Amino acid sequence: MRSFIKRRIAAMGLGGKYLIGVSGLLLIGVGVLFSRQFQTEKTFIMGQLESQARLLGRQVLLTRSWLSDQGGVYVRWTSGNPHLPGSELSLNGCRLQLCNPALVTRELSKYAMKQGVYRFRLTSTRLINPDNAPDETERRALADFAERGAAEVNLLQELDGQKVFRHIRPLFIEAGCLGCHREYEGYRVGDLRGCLSVIIPSDTAESRIRQLSWALFRDAVFIFLSTLAVLFILNYNLTVRPLKRLRRQMRAFEQDINFPVPILRRQDEIGELAVGFAELAAALRRQHEEMEKKVARATRELVEVNRELNEANLGLRRRDAMKTDFLATVSHELRTPLTNIQGGVDYLLQTVDNEDQRSYLQLIERNIRGLIAMVSRLLDLARIELDQIELEYEALDLGMLLQEVALLFRAEAARMGIEIRCPAIPEVRLYADYRRLNQVFINLIDNALRFSPPGQTVEMRLLPEADGVVVEVVDHGSGIEARELEEIFTRYRCRHSKDGGGSGIGLAVAKGLIEAHGGRLTVVSSPGVETVFTVYLPRQSPAGPAATPVMEEKEEGKKDDA
Known part of the structure; x- marks a missing residue:
C-alpha cells in the first residue's frame, strides 16, 4: 500500500x-x-x-x-x-x-x-x-x-x-x-x-462539550477547505498554468526545431525559466544547422568509404571462393593417389616378412592415414563453405551408432587409462546421414580423449526430446577458457593437447555437418571441472517427411574418416 x-x-x-x-x-x-x-x-x-x-x-x-x-x-x-x-x-x-x-x-x-x-x-x-x-x-x-x-x-x-x-x-x-x-x-x-x-x-x-466539539470541527473544516481552495487557485494561476504552457512549447519544439519559442514576460523564476528555454532553443537551432552540414559531409564520405569497402569485400569473397575451390580441387586430387599409396602399403605389409621393413611400412601407413583424414576434412570443409555438402538420409538408430563409436575407441581409451561410459542408451530412431553423424561423434570422442588425463572418464548421454534428440559428450579434462570458447568452432583454430595440436578444422567440420542436418552443436566448459559438447538433432530431416531412406550397407566406421 x-x-x-x-x-x-x-x-x-x-x-x-x-x-x-x-x-x-x-x-x-x-x-x-x-x-x-x-x-x-x-x-x-x-x-x-x-x-x-x-x-x-x-x-x-x-x-x-x-x-x-x-x-x-x-x-x-x-x-x-x-x-x-x-x-x-x-x-x-x-x-x-x-x-x-x-x-x-x-x-x-x-x-x-x-x-x-x-x-x-x-x-x-x-x-x-x-x-x-x-x-x-x-x-x-x-x-x-x-x-x-x-x-x-x-x-x-x-x-x-x-x-x-x-x-x-x-x-x-x-x-x-x-x-x-x-x-x-x-x-x-x-x-x-x-x-x-x-x-x-x-x-x-x-x-455543551459535544456542541462545542462539533462547532469547532465545522469551523476547522470550513477554514481548511477555504484556505485550500485559495491556495489551489493561486498555485494554478501563478505556477501550474505557466509551466503547462512552457511544456507545450517544449513539445512543439521537440517536433519542429524551427518552432518560434515566445518569451514569457514575467519578472519571477518562471519568467527566467522561459527566457532560458528560448535561449537554449536558439542555441540548439544553430547547433542543429551546423550538425546537418557535418552529417551531410560525413554521409558523402561514408558513401565513398562504403563503396571502397564493398569493392574490397567483393574481392575478398572472390579470393576466398577461389581458395576454397582450390582446396577442394587439391584435396580431391590428393585423395586418389594417397588412397592408391595406402593400398600399396597394405599389400606390402601382407607380403614383407622383415621386421624392420614392416616397422617402416607401418609408420608410412599411419602417416598416410593421417594425410587421408586431413585431406577428407579439408574437402568436407570446402564443401560446407561452398554449401555443396551432400547428405544421404536414412532411418537409423542413434543409440546403436553411439554404442559403435564407444566400442571403436574403447581399446585406445583403455591404453590411455581413460574409461568411456555409455550408460543405458535407449533406441532412438531418426532420419540422418549415418556416415556423417559417425564422423561427428568420432571427432568429439577423439577430442575428449586427447584433452582428458589418465584416470578420468569420458561419457556419452542420449536424451530424447519431443521433437528431437540431444547427445552430450562429457569429459573431465583441463577444460576450455572463456576466451577460447568464442573461437572453438572457427576453422584453423586449435588448442594444444597432451599429444600436441590438431589441424583446427575438425570441430568446424562437425559443426557444419550438424547444422546441415538442421541441428545445433554447442559447448559449455568449466576449466578444471568438465567440458560438455551438446549435439541437438531433429527427428525429421530438413528434406521433409517425404525424404526417401537410403538402404545401403554401411561399412564399419573408422576413426580416420573424422
Whole structure:
C-alpha cells in the first residue's frame, strides 16, 4: 500500500504535489490549533462545574458549622432521630424535634434531589447511622485524606446510571462537634470525621462539550477547505498554468526545431525559466544547422568509404571462393593417389616378412592415414563453405551408432587409462546421414580423449526430446577458457593437447555437418571441472517427411574418416 501511494504521488504533477504538501501542513496546523482550543474550552467548562461543586461544598460546610455552633435547629416533628435521644420538644401545642448538622445535611440533599439540581451526602469513618456508610469512591477519597493529606478529590463517574461530577472534601471534628460525637465515637478536635460528597449531574456540561466539539470541527473544516481552495487557485494561476504552457512549447519544439519559442514576460523564476528555454532553443537551432552540414559531409564520405569497402569485400569473397575451390580441387586430387599409396602399403605389409621393413611400412601407413583424414576434412570443409555438402538420409538408430563409436575407441581409451561410459542408451530412431553423424561423434570422442588425463572418464548421454534428440559428450579434462570458447568452432583454430595440436578444422567440420542436418552443436566448459559438447538433432530431416531412406550397407566406421 505504501509503495502504491509513493507511485501515485510520483506520477502527480507539481501542482498536485504542492497541494498535497500544503494540505498536510494546513491539516496539521488547523488540527493542532482547534484541538488546543477544544481542550481550553473543555477545561473551562469542567472548571466551572468544579467551581460550582466546590462552592456548594463550602455552603454545606458553612451551614454545618453554623448549626454546630448553634447546637442544632428545631423543626416540625416528622419521624424523630433515633440517634439523638431527648431531642423532642412541645411548644404551644406544636411538636418539634432537634435536627443536628448531619440530619439537616441529609434533608437538604433529599430536597435538592427532588428539584433535580444536585445532591450531597455525608460519610463517617466511625458509623452510628448505616446511611452514612461510604461507597467505594468515598473510601478511596478517605484513604487519600488520611494518608496523603489531600484537600479534595474531583472526578467524573457514572452513578446510578447517570453521569455525574463528584466533589469530595474531608470533614474534621471541631469543638462544637464534641458535644454529640465524643460520647459515642471518642473523637477529638482535628480528627477526620468523614467526608462530604457533592454530586452534580454532568449531562449539561457534556452536552455543551459535544456542541462545542462539533462547532469547532465545522469551523476547522470550513477554514481548511477555504484556505485550500485559495491556495489551489493561486498555485494554478501563478505556477501550474505557466509551466503547462512552457511544456507545450517544449513539445512543439521537440517536433519542429524551427518552432518560434515566445518569451514569457514575467519578472519571477518562471519568467527566467522561459527566457532560458528560448535561449537554449536558439542555441540548439544553430547547433542543429551546423550538425546537418557535418552529417551531410560525413554521409558523402561514408558513401565513398562504403563503396571502397564493398569493392574490397567483393574481392575478398572472390579470393576466398577461389581458395576454397582450390582446396577442394587439391584435396580431391590428393585423395586418389594417397588412397592408391595406402593400398600399396597394405599389400606390402601382407607380403614383407622383415621386421624392420614392416616397422617402416607401418609408420608410412599411419602417416598416410593421417594425410587421408586431413585431406577428407579439408574437402568436407570446402564443401560446407561452398554449401555443396551432400547428405544421404536414412532411418537409423542413434543409440546403436553411439554404442559403435564407444566400442571403436574403447581399446585406445583403455591404453590411455581413460574409461568411456555409455550408460543405458535407449533406441532412438531418426532420419540422418549415418556416415556423417559417425564422423561427428568420432571427432568429439577423439577430442575428449586427447584433452582428458589418465584416470578420468569420458561419457556419452542420449536424451530424447519431443521433437528431437540431444547427445552430450562429457569429459573431465583441463577444460576450455572463456576466451577460447568464442573461437572453438572457427576453422584453423586449435588448442594444444597432451599429444600436441590438431589441424583446427575438425570441430568446424562437425559443426557444419550438424547444422546441415538442421541441428545445433554447442559447448559449455568449466576449466578444471568438465567440458560438455551438446549435439541437438531433429527427428525429421530438413528434406521433409517425404525424404526417401537410403538402404545401403554401411561399412564399419573408422576413426580416420573424422
